[in-house]
Amino acid sequence: MTENQGVILYGPPASGKDTVTTALADLDSKYIQFARLKVGTGKSAGYRMGTAEQLNELETAGNVIYANTRYDNTYVLDRPGVDSAFMAGVPVVHLGQVGGVRALVEGYPASWAVVLLWCPREATAERSVGRGDSDTAARLAAWDATRKDLDAHPCMVWHLTVDTTATSPQAAARLINQLLAQRAGAATA
Secondary structure (H helix, E strand, C coil): CCCCCEEEEEECCCCCHHHHHHHHHCCCCEEEECCEECCCCCCCCCCEEEEEHHHHHHHHHHCEEEEEECCEEEEEEEEHHHHHHHHHHHEEEEEECHHHHHHHHHHCEEEEHHHHHHHCHHHHHCCCHHCCCHHHHHHHHHHHHHHHHHHHHCCCCCCCEEEECCCCCCHHHHHHHHHHHHHHHHCCC
């Protein structure tokens, strides 16, 4: 039996995680964005909105793979959610913390392709303003935190690194799709 394949897109805010995920889904409908459980307020698109009670139940049952707090919200990778995502196709998980990447890779058995999407701080600022974010300053602080996180983990292994200021979303999607095909071929060889 072939191991489930999933994609982790790691990068700072506005590095292209949503755009590359859309390009992946356009390339092949098997790719689906994993909707993290979000406990809090604000943007709900792309999330499964939850309550503190739901989070507590997941924690009590040992079903929280990783949780982090940013922008006054809690974002959760939960085992039932990841299970459902794999049943629907190839999940594409967006993360901005190396700890989250490690927790998912170590805490949920699958063949994870770990992709670093990167852009300079100035690109995050321009993209954030361009898409109408009301919290660009917070996103730049998150960019700084992501840079610090990367610097603190120089041995982190990336299966693919994409500079999203030099690579189109469609080209990035093709590279990721090719990476998964290669990994699947190596697993069956």
